[in-house]
Amino acid sequence: xxxxxxxxxxxxxxxxxxxxxxxxxxxxxxxxxxxxxxxxxxxxxxxxxxxxxxxxxxxxxxxxxxxxxxxxxxxxxxxxxxxxxxxxxxxxxxxxxxxxxxxxxxxxxxxxxxxxxxxxxxxxxxxxxxxxxxxxxxxxxxxxxxxxxxxxxxxxxxxxxxxxxxxxxxxxxxxxxxxxxxxxxxxxxxxxxxxxxxxxxxxxxxxxxxxxxxxxxxxxxxxxxxxxxxxxxxxxxxxxxxxxxxxxxxxxxxxxxxxxxxxxxxxxxxxxxxxxxxxxxxxxxxxxxxxxx
Numbered sequence: 001x002x003x004x005x006x007x008x009x010x011x012x013x014x015x016x017x018x019x020x021x022x023x024x025x026x027x028x029x030x031x032x033x034x035x036x037x038x039x040x041x042x043x044x045x046x047x048x049x050x051x052x053x054x055x056x057x058x059x060x061x062x063x064x065x066x067x068x069x070x071x072x073x074x075x076x077x078x079x080x081x082x083x084x085x086x087x088x089x090x091x092x093x094x095x096x097x098x099x100x101x102x103x104x105x106x107x108x109x110x111x112x113x114x115x116x117x118x119x120x121x122x123x124x125x126x127x128x129x130x131x132x133x134x135x136x137x138x139x140x141x142x143x144x145x146x147x148x149x150x151x152x153x154x155x156x157x158x159x160x161x162x163x164x165x166x167x168x169x170x171x172x173x174x175x176x177x178x179x180x181x182x183x184x185x186x187x188x189x190x191x192x193x194x195x196x197x198x199x200x201x202x203x204x205x206x207x208x209x210x211x212x213x214x215x216x217x218x219x220x221x222x223x224x225x226x227x228x229x230x231x232x233x234x235x236x237x238x239x240x241x242x243x244x245x246x247x248x249x250x251x252x253x254x255x256x257x258x259x260x261x262x263x264x265x266x267x268x269x270x271x272x273x274x275x276x277x278x279x280x281x282x283x284x285x286x287x288x289x290x291x292x293x
Contacts, residue, residue, distance in 0.1 A: 083134045090116045102142060106152045110135070125161040132158060166281050167290035173197060177242070179277060185261070186276075189269040191246050192258060196288035198243040203285040204229040207260040214239070214247070214257075 090113050091100055100109070110132070117128045136153045143151060168176065177194055181187040192206055201209065205226065217223040217236070222244070224237040239247070250258055260266065270283040281287065 080134055080138070083131055083138075086117065086121070086131060087113065087135065093120065102148050105139065105148065107155050110152055110156050125159055126163060129158045129161075132156075165290055166284075166287050168197065168281065168287065172279065172281075173291060176273075176277065181273070181276070185265075186269055186273055189261070189266060190273055191249065192260060192266070193270060193273075193283065193285075193288050195243050195246040195258075196285055197291045198240045198246075199224060199237050200289050200292035201237070202229060202289060203260070203263055203266060206258055206285075207256075209257045210255050211257060212255070 092098065094112055094116055113135070114128060114132060117123045117131060118125075123131070139148070139151065139153060142148050173194075176190065179190070181190060195201070196203075196206060201224070205228070208229070209224070209226070213224050213226040214222055215225050217238070222239045224235075224239060226235060227233065228235050247257060252259075261269070267284060273279075274281065274283045
């Protein structure tokens with residue numbers, strides 16, 4: 001029999017291989033995934049559960065955290081952790097238990113999870129599909145690691161949906177440009193949004209835009225040359241007069257072109273702006289990019 005120590009996350013480890021003071025494995029080179037696999041071979045413990053094993057490794061393992069910035073971005077890791085929370089809440093809500101065994105994972109479980117996200121969480125189909133895709137990736141990982149032998153997603157198909165493209169008309173954009181907000185925070189966000197409308201840059205790209213990214217192009221005009229945050233592909237965007245106006249307005253000694261607020265505040269202020277202007281359309285950086293397109 002294995003004597004197990006359960007950590008704060010609910011993962012069980014052999015007590016003789018765990019340093020209670022430093023909360024780490026006694027053997028320096030022990031890999032988290034290897035350790036969990038070793039425990040599962042010796043006894044059927046909590047780590048053999050749906051919520052326990054694959055999600056702990058995909059969202060919490062040191063291996064995954066070390067790969068942030070190499071194989072994937074930090075935001076990707078956080079999305080898997082968030083998805084793990086959704087699965088956890090779903091199991092507790094629908095199954096009335098803290099966890100379920102991986103071997104019991106089937107098409108019915110996936111369908112119920114999808115229905116839970118739609119009915120209980122009231123999420124859009126696009127968000128639901130992304131959540132299911134992340135779940136499927138974790139399930140495939142479990143298959144590769146021989147935690148389960150069959151893929152419950154084989155007969156499952158993501159529901160198709162028609163995504164509405166939201167953008168500002170020429171008149172709506174001009175009205176936004178002309179409006180002056182007495183609150184500096186709203187005026188700044190409006191200017192950054194307008195800049196995005198004339199460059200097509202996403203939030204992270206505006207936030208990370210530096211003076212070194214502004215170069216003279218083949219036509220003698222100024223261009224923005226940088227890597228697309230999402231795809232890491234090189235992009236070149238001509239700086240139109242309105243975009244240049246925003247750059248000049250916020251010119252400073254910093255290497256960063258704009259001192260942009262957090263994404264959460266940015267989107268929150270955009271909602272205020274839309275409400276003040278009486279716009280029924282949702283203002284987001286994606287809206288700005290589509291307006292540019």
